[in-house]
Amino acid sequence: MNHKQKHLSSKNVEGYRIDFIRRKCLQNSFKGNEKGYKPLQKLPETIHTGMEVLWRQNFLCDVELYSNDRRRFRAHKLVLSTCCDYFYDIFIESQNSASTEYSMIELDYISGSVLEILLEAMYTGRLKVEAGNVDDILSSAIAIGMYSVIDACEEFLLEHASKDNCLQLLGTASKYNLNRLTDVALEIAAQNFQTVSKQKTIFRNLPVEHLVSILKRNDLDIDNELQAFHRVRSWIEENKSCRLQHAAELLATIRLPLLNPAEVIDKVECYEYLMEVAACQKMVKECLHYHLMPARQCLLQSPRTVPRLKANACLVTIGGAPRLETEPLCDDVMRFNSDTNQWELATKLPAPRQHHGVAVLNGFLYVAGGEEVNGAVAPSKTMFRFDPRNGTWMETAHMSTPRQSFQLGVLNSAIYAVGGRVSKNESLASVERYDPSLDKWEEVAQLCSPRRCAAVGVINGKLYAVGGSGNKYLLSRVERFTPAENRWEILKSINTPRFFGHLLPINGYLYLVGGAAIDEQGNLMCTEEIERFSPDTNQWSFVAKMRTPRSEFGCTHMKEKIFIVGGYNWNTSKRPNEVECFDTETLMWTTLPEQKRPLVGVTAAMLTLYDKRDYNK
CATH class of the missing domain: 3.30.710.10 (Potassium Channel Kv1.1; Chain A)
Structure with missing residues (x-):
């Protein structure tokens, strides 16, 4: 048989096989009651x-x-x-x-x-x-x-996989390319790391790629990163001359920034043979810089700064004012636990406040300005940063101008404080920018006119300020800030003037939610309309109506869903207890469990929190 004949016969057989499979699929599709077929x-x-x-x-x-x-x-x-x-x-x-x-x-x-x-x-x-x-x-x-x-x-x-044989099974899985077995063996090895790493003969002879795969997992069973480091060190020292070449790759799996500086200097940097490896020395230096410049930590995030704990994106509410002016302001940071469907205390603010601004930058929560005392003569200019990795608060540089009834926006790793007021009669056109790399605020171009209670949002590298009120008037104005030009420009106005609204970037649009306006009789009323802005067309369009109109509320979003909490409903003269969620894709409203205290001047954010972390210590 020549080569051509073989090739043709192979094609014929493959064609037969394909036809057989097709007929088999056809047979399986019949239920037995079609005419002419009976299984x-x-x-x-x-x-x-x-x-x-x-x-x-x-x-x-x-x-x-x-x-x-x-x-x-x-x-x-x-x-x-x-x-x-x-x-x-x-x-x-x-x-x-x-x-x-x-x-x-x-x-x-x-x-x-x-x-x-x-x-x-x-x-x-x-x-x-x-x-x-x-x-x-x-x-x-x-x-x-x-x-x-x-x-x-x-x-x-x-x-038959267990903590006793998972390291051997990892070798078997790698040898025969068994992906499911690889995943299970790695999971067992990581979740029982303190036990399996004591199997000295097997552990110290693991291939470097297996050791790296175990060490880089978030579910690694260790009390602190030093345990993982010492296991790496013992593995290298088993055959230092051959294994030192892998030191940098292995040290990169140790989350050095989660150790305190003394631990790094006394327990890591002391091993000279490791510090002779340039890449290892660089990682230790980066870790020490991370701790020496805490304000910059939000800019220095990497896989090595993430705790080995289960992370959850949580809806949190911050501060707020109670019903009576004689009551103290709220200093609670509450989180919604989706597993228990309940609100829980996450942590306490360093100082209570209302009508403040909040922002989340690279996993850190920033809380700025507002009133720290009910009926205060002047607002605060302080800002605090919360680190959910270790549950600590840090006071950052203060704003240049005290302000309340304003919002913060995050753009290009900087935080902008836009407008606000310093008293009942004085609104601000001032805009200032916080640079965490310098721990410093600086003034940037002012708004076109003073305004408080403007909705602030960021999309496509631009900062937007929408609505708000001047000293004696209500605004429908929309302004957009371009950082490279340090300039505000005026865009098409919103359809319904409002203040105390919120502006949220979702799927290429800006959604304007809630707020208050003045009706034809001059009465203060809450705005029912949710509007949407397209940056591409510079047009506003109606989306839906609020289920419970409100102003002075907290608002944030996660993916396509908008969450609304607290505030005041001028239409009914009531403080809504309902926590509501609006789905921008289905245009449907749902509710979450109510919070116990109805608060105004409260803020909300989506923040990643970690299981097994007690933020109230």
Whole structure:
């Protein structure tokens, strides 16, 4: 047979196989009540059983297999080619040759005992696998492309995976490219790291790629990063001359910034052979800089600064004013626990406040300005930063101008404080920018006119200020700030003038939610309309109505959902207890459990918090 004939015959067989699969799928699609078709009950089982009977009685066998220990086994080409890619390829190539061709096949890489097990599996659908033979079965099944056996062996290993054998199984999974087993072995090794790392012989001889895969996981079972570091050190020192080349790769899995500076200097930097590796020295230096310049930490985030704890994006509310002026302002930071469907105390503010501004920058919560005392003569200019990684507050540089009834915006890793007021009669056009790399505020271009209670949002690298009120008037003005030009420009006005609204960037639009306005009779009323702004067309459009109109409320978003909490409803003269959620895709409203205290001047944010972290210590 020439090469062309072989090629054509192969195509014909492949075409037959495709046609067979198509007809099989068609057969499976019938339910038995279509005209002309009726499934034959138990036919597959009958065929399978019949082939087993023929094989055991040595009837119609047309090929002999020889193992590496010269044991002979007879079988059917049809069964072999159906179950194994290796035999399928062989018999395709020989289909037009003499009938005696390939009547005998030597399998030098498979033992007789394993070949017997594989043939039993083909004819019975059952695999005799145990700890003593699984490795040999796997290697043989992979060699002949018997994927059902490979899957069965992987299932067997998964069923028997434990902290006692997970490191060995990791080697097996890597050797045979078993992805599910790799994932499970890594998970068990990480979650039992303190135990498995004490298996000195096995652990200290792990391949570096396996050790790296374990150490970089968030679920690594350690009390602190020093434990992981010392395990790395002992692994390197087992064969320092050969393994020192991997020191930088391994040290990169240790989250050094989570250690305090004294631990880094006394317990890490003291190993001179590690510090002679330039990349290791650089990581230690970066860690010490991280602690020496705490205001910059929000700009220095990396996988090494993330705690090895389960992280949850949480709706949090910050501060606010109670119903009575004689009551103290709220200093609670409350979180909504979606697992328990309850509100819980997350932490306490360093000082209570209302009508303040909040921002989240690279996982850190910033709280600025507002009133710290009910009925205060002047607002505050302080700002505090909360780090949910360790549950600590830090006082940052103060704003240049005290302000309340304003909002913060985050743009290009900087925080902008926009407008606000210093008293009941004086609004601000002032805008200032906080640079965390310098821990410093600086004035930037002012708004076109003084305003308080403007809604502030950021999209496409621009800062927007929408609505608000001047000293004696209500605004529908929309202004946009371009940092590179240090300039505000006036855009198309909103349809409904308002103040105390919120502006949220979602899927390429800015959503303007809530707030208050003045009706035709001069009465203060809450705005029901939610509007949406398209930066591409410079147009505002109506989206939906508020379920519970309100102003002076807290508002934030997560993906396409907007969350609304607290505030005051001028239409009913009530403080809403309802916590509401608006889905911008479905335009549907839902509710969350109420908070116990109805607050005005409250703020809200989405903040990543970590399990097993007590923020109230």
